[in-house]
Amino acid sequence: MAFNPLPLNTGTSANGLAADTRSIDALRAAAARDPKGSIRETAKQFESLFMQEVMKSMRATTMSSGLMETSATQMGTEMLDTQFAGKMTGLPGGLTDAITRQLQRQMGISDASKSTASAASTPLPVLAKKGIAPHVQTFIQKHDAAAKEAQAATGIPASFMLAQAAHESGWGKREITNKDGSPSFNVFGIKATPGWTGKTTEVQTTEYIDGKPQKVTAKFRAYDSYADAFKDYAKLLGSNERYRDVVAKANGGTAETFARGLQKAGYATDPEYADKLARVINTTVRVQRALA
Structure with a gap:
């Protein structure tokens, strides 16, 4: 069954963090309803959330002059970070594989990929x-x-x-x-x-x-x-x-x-x-x- 990715908030506000939490809860609920069809996609969503937080942290520690920055450039930067996070998500041997195995153990699902x-x-x-x-x-x-x-x-x-x-x-x-x-x-x-x-x-x-x-x-x-x-x-x-x-x-x-x-x-x-x-x-x- 195809898993419909939920929109992930990339903002740093309290509302953004709340949206991320709601996304995680919804992902868990989807995995519970259809574990075999959605568990890996759920894991990818978790990794995507993590990678976006990494990108945010990197941006936060970067010196900024503020001279050329506007709300539009900030939005463009956030969109670019989201794209980078997506490209780094789901790679073999990465966090997605580790999260998938952890979710499978917690839900009592055997790992069919082992064989x-x-x-x-x-x-x-x-x-x-x-x-x-x-x-x-x-x-x-x-x-x-x-x-x-x-x-x-x-x-x-x-x-x-x-x-x-x-x-x-x-x-x-x-x-x-x-x-x-x-x-x-x-x-x-x-x-x-x-x-x-x-x-x-x-x-x-x-x-x-x-x-x-x-x-x-x-x-x-x-x-x-x-x-x-x-x-x-x-x-x-x-x-x-x-x-x-x-x-x-x-x-x-x-x-x-x-x-x-x-x-x-x-x-x-x-x-x-x-x-x-x-x-x-x-x-x-x-x-x-x-x-x-």
Whole structure:
């Protein structure tokens, strides 16, 4: 939602200060009504107010002869200061970013830009020279924390789980969605078995029956977040008897043995699943080393 900037008083009178206070109160109220749509613009308005006060202070400490000054020149100076303040507002790494984070914390809003900033922590051109596509880097960094938590719960290397999520979701490009198009966060392609009591979604998928691919409609699990998906994956492998040997041998094992163990345990019907997954695991490990 677009945020309509409020007029900011640039005068130094008591009325001007009162107007600034009213503007701040109105900005807070707007952020409360529509936090996601207006919180950054609100932060920019706060920084603009601050920068204008800085300009006023600078002008106040400057020696003035008063010979050529009129009310018109004073107004022109104030307008120029406002323009300078506007140009200095909203710059990357400036006060707007700091104020935005503070408002988000106070209002209990998660910073959606964190994952983007994290994904950009390593320059993409450097990775591109190593043959690593940007979407691959982004996917791994986006889910790295959740994978490490799942590793602590199961002992399965985070790189193995990241690779499986990448393989099942096409590096995030073929994620399972709900009927309304919203994400199900099911990056592992885990089906909703009869004992599943959580949310579900139905999508068309490819199953291999007698070695031949066929399109079928299947019911899959749906989650509230990617972190929940990784936790459920860890629980599925850690508590299911048929994956016991896979989990036991995962830590210290190779990508190939882990992938073949999953296929043998019946995780997927694709006869080439183990080979495909092993290749993705090796890619994931290579990317993680490049990002280290």
